[in-house]
Amino acid sequence: MKRITALFLAAALLLVCGPAALAAEASDEAPVADAASLTPVAAEDNHRVFYEIFVGSFSDSDGDGTGDLRGVIDRMDYLNDGDDADGLSLGAEGLWLSPIFASPSYHKYDVDDYYAIDPAFGTEQDLKDLTDLCHERNVKVILDLVINHTGTGNPWFEAFAQAHRDGNTDDPYYDFYCYYTEGETPPAGRTFAKLAGTDVYYECNFSEAMPELNYDSEAVRQAVLDVAKYYLDLGVDGFRFDAAKYIYFADNERSAEFWKWYIGQLQAIDPEVYTVAEVWDADGITDLYYPALNCFDFTTAQKDGLIVQAAQAGNVDRYTSYVQTYLDRVHALNEDAMIVPFISNHDMDRAGGYLPSANGNMQMAANLYLLSSGSPFIYYGEELGMRGSRGGASTDANRRLKMEWGDGDTVRDPEGASYDHERVSATAAEQMADENSLYSYYKRLIMIRKANPAICRGEYTALPLEDTRAGGFMASYEGTTVMVLHNTTQDPVTINLADVTGLEITGINASIGMGAAALDGTVLTLDAQTSVVLGCA
Template identity: 40%
Template sequence: MRKKLSSFIMLILIVSLFLGCSRQAVAQKDQENYDGRAFYEIFVRSFNDSNGDGIGDLKGVTEKLDYLKDLGINGIWLMPINDSPSYHGYDVTDYYKINPQYGTMEDLKNLLAEAHKRDIKILMDMVINHTSTENKWFKEAKADKNSKYRDYYIWSTDVNVENEISKMGTKPWTKNTTLNDYYYSIFWEGMPDLNYDNKEVRQEMKNIAKYYEDLGVDGFRLDAAKWIYDDQDKNIQWWKEYNEYCKSVNKNFVLTGEVWDNLFAMAPYQEGLDSIFDFPLADSITKGVSGQSIEDLPTEIKDNYDTLKEKNKNFVPAPFLSNHDQNRVMDNLGDTEKMKMAAAIYLTLPGTPYIYYGEEVGMTGSKPDENIREPFIWDNKDASKNTKWMESTNDVDKVALNVQKADKDSIYNFYKELLELRNNYKALRLGEVDKVETNDSGILNMKRTYEKDSISVIVNSTSADCKIPLEKGKYEVLLDNKDNKKIKSDGNINIKAGEILILKK
């Protein structure tokens, strides 16, 4: 008996050990995986000020990691943090230095460590299409034709280039008065383009990537990914080369590209990148909600994703509503309820959704760019909690986080509820997308299916109560902005004007 009992105990220990290892493996897989996470785009200057100088900083981001985790965020995209002469940072003077207004390399290391403790990934903006004119490479190149950095940039002595128009619609050549020649700068004269036909430039960029990978950065958001060359095939070939190198350092490293174009121009980049921002879908969602024409969105989403994954089944689309280059989505929609509808659609999609900081509290802002990047308002009474690098034009008594938290019907509380559902249900993160007919252009019924689980996302963007088809059965109400608790379908259900429903059968 003692021998049998001993064998039984040993079996239990072995099974427990196996289950423990399995749980550890699953946790490790979750930590490594990019697909399905909800990311949050942060303009560091505007987010949170840790030292009272009025400018947001990396320590300020670290201080707010618990806020982000509580919201349901498990990934951060940091807008440029490298040394730069501009407020926005998209013109880098030194890739190996942190903007001193934001802190130090030690502050970045600490942010990475604290984020990873909370299972939050960090992507940093990597701006390698161009540098600043203040970069030492360019300073030497413009002054000396024999400089080792001369061929890091693109030059011409032909005066006729002054009249050229780029594919972007800009005049890309800028006069260099020092040597009486011209340098290529497709975005702006303060951002000279790098010469990727030069192998030394390519190697420099790989060295920089390794530096940040070794620090623990989880990936890059790649600015202007379609403008490395004027040629799409050469662009994609470069990103393949770069991606292969980055993966050789860390197989889980993620490259998310900005390819701002139509779907069919974006799609080929799936061969060289891991993920791209879905600009066409963002446009379709905001226009659809505004114009009450959303019934066909699930079909468009499915077709869109199929196209983006055609040559790379592991490719991850990144849905969003607006970012730092666009008028804020609240300005585009102009209404809290429409904002919630748009959020309910894009935050229940497969892929990796990106929330622009302040979107979750309904911040407003339209061009020029500074007005899209205003300070986040943590408190409407205690101004010491907010950055002050520029005056806010937002209604602070509406968008302040403390005000939003106190209002159970606020955008913030809606976002938090949505993200909790997303994080709890694989069907909402990873499931297939199918359209269920509603017979009304203003009503979306999107079915998300993963293995045996099926969840319906239903949005009525119209001002009328309606009856729509829904498979017979009893449904658990996961979310309802009209406070229904149970739903039973006899083949149809009634939904109220403006109702947002997420149902699990």
């Protein structure tokens, strides 16, 4: 993966020396920070840039067309080459692997065996090798753990079915899944399917192929805890929990209570275990889960979310004041809480379809959520501007298309994909060789983030600006304070920083976007569609 080392070295040097689009133009009065200020600081905690990999669509190591764990290993130099400062890789600090356990579907959200890697994806040794390599490079690996439901081929479900066919109420699996018996009134609002050969109907709110585990059963709780322990022992760093609010259907209080118990058990094993929940709901609901674990911030994601709106329309202050309110709330619930921002994931239309990089909107959205608090998640291919949406075909497979490597990778689209529009303007291979590509932009953006640890870790204070075409925040961490300002509009803005804060501005640490930043005394000029990181005394 280091075929074009010279080119990248050149790009890296440009980064610290300052091409107009990246580093600030110095005025006589204000020094642009020197190269040292862009030296990345390695993460020692969970404030990390994660990268979501839909394993079957990412990279195929053995030519069978399905992405696999060896494929991820092969692409580690693309994701993180282990050197934060060389500017030669994206710089991801964590990987979220979509489900990898044995399952009949391409997406594997219906697990048939929690103790077997799906053969299409590789072996347990492959998972060990991947986590070992990641740890050498200070990258955390989290698994997508689907425990609200299993697949119908799971031995637990087979044992449940057999126990009911036998009428054996003493069987330990008799109560493993949620069900009602013919003649009883089914609980309202839920979906059930008849269990063949019995008078039992099992709960299956997502699909008949996804029977719901019964969390009133201590045996179920122990079984799903054992699964997580097994993979922590094997070396993974944590989990993304699928469908977390459905543990108890339509009962967020009880579901949240379950997670409080479950996460407590995991933290007893590893206090640093990385956990994040999919609670696709309003903030008032995710708050119920925050005492236990962080939740993805679905409120600001997607086409109509605050990140995209601010990237397009210039109302950055709406986003920054939202973030501040969010953090104030969740920190009151859990002092270790983080915000987990993202634009899209495997259940959403790809951002490249509605945020063209040609007009700078994609770059601005990336600035807003990557130069911010917490632990952001990039969806694979986002850094290439990949497109893919459900469209008329109404299939999620179109949101999970093969990664566009452009170098002969044999990975193919998932089953059922039908997206027939242009997918990407330039492949990964092309973008890696182009310092003006979106990929190179993401790479530099992550370097700037890492060089200023206060951005993601610091105490976040939204800055109310008189000129609301721009917006930003201040963050202090271990004696260092930075100010991050974004101008996502089509016009330059001029801000007198003396009106914003009493802090002394020590200089421009970095700027990134379509233009440059210039500081004249306390007066900052921020070009159209540009963000700046300022050092403060």
